[in-house]
Amino acid sequence: METLWFLIVAVMIAAYVLLDGFDLGAGIVHFCAGRTDSEKRQILRSIGPVWDGNEVWLLAAGGTLYFAFPGLYASSFSGFYLPLMIVLWLLILRGISIEFRNHVDNPVWKPFWDGGFTLASALLAVFFGAALGNVVRGVPLDASGYFFLPLWTHFGVQGDVGILDWYTVLVGLLAFLTLTMHGALWVTLKTTGELPARTRRVAGFAWTGVLILTGLVTFFTLRIQPQVWNNLTTRPWGFVFPAIAVAGLLGVLRYSHQGRETDAFLASCAYILGMLTSAAFGVYPYVLPSNTNPQLGLTIYSTAAAPYGLKIGLAWWIPGMVLALGYFVFIYRHFAGKVSLEEEGY
Amino acid sequence: MDSALALHRFHFAFTVTYHYIFPQLTMGLALLIVILKTMALRTGEEHFNRSARFWGKIFGISFAMGVVTGIPMEFQFGTNWAAFSKAAGGVIGQTLAMEGVFSFFLESAFLGLFLFGEKRLGPKGHWWSAFLVFLGSWLSGFFIIATNAWMQHPTGYRLGPGGEILLDSFWGLLLNRWVFWQYMHNMTGSVVTASFVMASIGAFYLLNGTHGNYGRTFVRLGVIAGAIASVLMAVPTGDGQGRNIARYQPVTLAAMEGLFRTQEGAPVVLVGQPDMVQRRLDNPVEIPRLLSFLTYQRWMADVKGLDSFPEDLWPDNIPLLYYSYHIMVGLGTIFIAVMLVSAWKLWKGTLYASRRWLWVILLMLPFPFIANTAGWITAEVGRQPWVIYGLMRTSQGASMNVSAGNTLFTLIGFMGMYALLSILFLFLVRREIEHGPEPLATPEPEMAVKR
Numbered sequence: 001m002e003t004l005w006f007l008i009v010a011v012m013i014a015a016y017v018l019l020d021g022f023d024l025g026a027g028i029v030h031f032c033a034g035r036t037d038s039e040k041r042q043i044l045r046s047i048g049p050v051w052d053g054n055e056v057w058l059l060a061a062g063g064t065l066y067f068a069f070p071g072l073y074a075s076s077f078s079g080f081y082l083p084l085m086i087v088l089w090l091l092i093l094r095g096i097s098i099e100f101r102n103h104v105d106n107p108v109w110k111p112f113w114d115g116g117f118t119l120a121s122a123l124l125a126v127f128f129g130a131a132l133g134n135v136v137r138g139v140p141l142d143a144s145g146y147f148f149l150p151l152w153t154h155f156g157v158q159g160d161v162g163i164l165d166w167y168t169v170l171v172g173l174l175a176f177l178t179l180t181m182h183g184a185l186w187v188t189l190k191t192t193g194e195l196p197a198r199t200r201r202v203a204g205f206a207w208t209g210v211l212i213l214t215g216l217v218t219f220f221t222l223r224i225q226p227q228v229w230n231n232l233t234t235r236p237w238g239f240v241f242p243a244i245a246v247a248g249l250l251g252v253l254r255y256s257h258q259g260r261e262t263d264a265f266l267a268s269c270a271y272i273l274g275m276l277t278s279a280a281f282g283v284y285p286y287v288l289p290s291n292t293n294p295q296l297g298l299t300i301y302s303t304a305a306a307p308y309g310l311k312i313g314l315a316w317w318i319p320g321m322v323l324a325l326g327y328f329v330f331i332y333r334h335f336a337g338k339v340s341l342e343e344e345g346y
Numbered sequence: 347m348d349s350a351l352a353l354h355r356f357h358f359a360f361t362v363t364y365h366y367i368f369p370q371l372t373m374g375l376a377l378l379i380v381i382l383k384t385m386a387l388r389t390g391e392e393h394f395n396r397s398a399r400f401w402g403k404i405f406g407i408s409f410a411m412g413v414v415t416g417i418p419m420e421f422q423f424g425t426n427w428a429a430f431s432k433a434a435g436g437v438i439g440q441t442l443a444m445e446g447v448f449s450f451f452l453e454s455a456f457l458g459l460f461l462f463g464e465k466r467l468g469p470k471g472h473w474w475s476a477f478l479v480f481l482g483s484w485l486s487g488f489f490i491i492a493t494n495a496w497m498q499h500p501t502g503y504r505l506g507p508g509g510e511i512l513l514d515s516f517w518g519l520l521l522n523r524w525v526f527w528q529y530m531h532n533m534t535g536s537v538v539t540a541s542f543v544m545a546s547i548g549a550f551y552l553l554n555g556t557h558g559n560y561g562r563t564f565v566r567l568g569v570i571a572g573a574i575a576s577v578l579m580a581v582p583t584g585d586g587q588g589r590n591i592a593r594y595q596p597v598t599l600a601a602m603e604g605l606f607r608t609q610e611g612a613p614v615v616l617v618g619q620p621d622m623v624q625r626r627l628d629n630p631v632e633i634p635r636l637l638s639f640l641t642y643q644r645w646m647a648d649v650k651g652l653d654s655f656p657e658d659l660w661p662d663n664i665p666l667l668y669y670s671y672h673i674m675v676g677l678g679t680i681f682i683a684v685m686l687v688s689a690w691k692l693w694k695g696t697l698y699a700s701r702r703w704l705w706v707i708l709l710m711l712p713f714p715f716i717a718n719t720a721g722w723i724t725a726e727v728g729r730q731p732w733v734i735y736g737l738m739r740t741s742q743g744a745s746m747n748v749s750a751g752n753t754l755f756t757l758i759g760f761m762g763m764y765a766l767l768s769i770l771f772l773f774l775v776r777r778e779i780e781h782g783p784e785p786l787a788t789p790e791p792e793m794a795v796k797r
Contacts, residue, residue: 049458052413056450062420063443070435077424077431078745084425085418085756089763092414096770099410103774146428148747305436306506309513313440320447327455334463 025183
């Protein structure tokens with residue numbers, strides 16, 4: 001039962017990264033590819049009707065984590081206090097930048113929110129990556145299952161670590177480039193005119209960076225977190241997850257060259273999914289390893305809620321998700337195809 | 347008091363108070379927008395569609411504010427209240443997760459359609475998108491109230507061997523006795539806010555002589571909905587909520603009413619200042635015996651005062667509790683009076699021309715926000731010293747691994763951020779109000795005939 005809920009939470013977080021990931025990527029692309037106001041509006045319109053729903057995956061995943069693994073929720077949210085608060089501020093900035101930009105047609109107003117949108121999106125991508133890096137590296141848990149990390153200390157991965165060290169920053173950069181690629185592919189898929197040619201180039205540059213950083217991050221991860229290699233060797237079927245990532249990454253290159261925009265975007269989804277599942281598989285059954293004493297690491301068993309709650313949770317989670325997926329299919333179909341600027345929202 | 351604990355408390359209080367300015371408006375507005383869309387479908391008049399579109403814009407801005415200030419709330423259970431979350435997450439995590447799964451997905455998906463899809467959906471489809479946004483936001487309200495109700499009056503749980511709180515009955519959690527009246531009272535309160543805002547802006551247009559018939563429509567709908575909701579606020583929802591408090595939190599009732607001494611024929615205090623040193627109420631203006639009657643339906647019933655309870659069970663800020671409760675009730679009474687007079691003038695047909703009364707309606711604008719906020723302060727300060735009533739004290743719930751310095755840092759950050767958000771919100775809403783609904787280019791035939 002604990003493993004099942006571990007999978008459910010992992011799937012929900014993955015859905016968040018895939019969906020809001022392209023919103024964040026669009027925010028980054030907005031800066032480097034959108035030149036005219038109409039192009040910028042096209043980029044915003046490509047995520048306008050869906051970004052809020054995409055962000056809900058973060059809330060739903062957070063809520064599910066809260067009730068299924070209260071111990072993990074309490075420990076990690078309080079221990080990662082500062083970065084989480086900064087993420088909240090960035091989510092606020094990102095949200096209002098998208099929503100309020102087009103309310104006033106003014107040459108000072110719009111660039112201001114354009115800047116806010118890109119800055120918040122880029123930093124969010126880095127922070128989410130760094131957060132994943134922290135989970136993989138482990139944190140200094142005490143015997144009661146709590147810890148507290150400052151934002152940074154000496155940037156080393158040993159001893160008195162902070163949220164940001166060279167390893168987690170590297171993962172953050174990988175996340176930044178990955179979401180840039182992901183968002184660029186999305187915008188390519190949704191827009192017309194000169195814009196998609198430019199975003200395709202952005203995706204190409206980002207792809208090269210992703211390739212190099214994936215190699216580096218994998219190399220260092222195996223050195224920093226021995227649990228990953230242990231899990232892979234004891235359960236060799238787990239190699240399927242990195243294989244998905246590699247296939248996805250190659251797929252992006254191949255489909256982009258062939259001009260198959262939808263397939264290229266889906267391949268990018270596969271790459272992200274492969275990377276996230278590899279990480280989850282790598283640390284399982286830990287959900288928050290300890291970097292000082294492996295015995296103190298939080299596992300799904302030590303942090304899960306009581307069996308009754310987990311059982312009853314399934315009874316509403318399944319129909320709830322079926323409904324939610326229904327809305328998503330409906331709304332993505334409704335807004336399928338290239339965006340048109342003729343029908344403005346309000 | 348421990349300074350880290352005080353900061354954690356103020357951190358949550360500040361962010362949640364600010365957040366709830368927006369949902370109380372959007373939940374009520376969602377209902378009023380559905381009513382406008384229904385009138386558009388029924389009458390076929392474009393006038394109502396344009397009214398709905400105008401309020402949709404105000405709704406969109408407020409909703410965005412509610413979303414961006416709401417996300418921090420879900421995170422703060424873990425960041426600032428880790429011990430509480432670890433102990434109670436298995437119970438209240440259920441309702442919070444259900445809110446995400448059942449209402450946020452619904453709301454966000456159909457809000458996108460409501461705002462961006464009117465042409466493609468057609469009139470009926472657009473009505474449905476408005477209705478589903480309404481449903482989503484009211485469901486969201488339910489799950490939050492169910493969470494709060496459990497903290498006010500925990501049910502459906504048992505204690506594990508190590509004292510941990512385990513969910514024992516899912517329906518016990520959702521159908522808690524506390525939920526029903528609290529939910530009704532709260533949602534009616536949000537309708538009060540939205541209808542006062544609508545009436546107020548309508549009055550503004552009428553006084554200004556701008557935006558033609560829209561002023562009349564807004565005043566009419568605002569006054570009718572506002573009159574019904576204001577009355578429902580007192581009876582039965584406020585009364586029901588009050589009885590729950592009398593039954594399950596008698597010490598809170600005594601503190602709210604400023605009743606220091608247990609007495610037969612206890613009075614209702616209209617004005618007065620609690621003096622916590624002398625343990626008495628200064629300068630009281632009272633209605634004798636009314637509290638006994640309202641609580642027990644007997645004029646001479648015995649009502650327990652604070653002296654009947656050990657001091658460590660008293661709410662820790664009695665003056666704040668007393669004032670917020672009295673502000674809520676006082677404003678609620680004024681709302682009923684103003685709305686009943688308005689409804690009477692509307693029925694007689696003199697409201698639109700009565701400039702003085704339109705001024706009164708206009709100036710009511712901020713007060714429902716104050717009354718709703720005061721109501722929530724009453725509920726939350728009244729629950730003290732407990733975070734889960736009778737089960738866990740607030741002082742045991744905070745994140746002790748997060749230092750006062752870090753909490754103060756983020757508190758200041760939120761204050762700065764929210765100050766900017768407020769300016770932005772007022773600026774954008776003012777623009778929309780000034781701009782108003784789109785005028786009808788050519789009066790529609792039936793409208794022309796009516797004039």
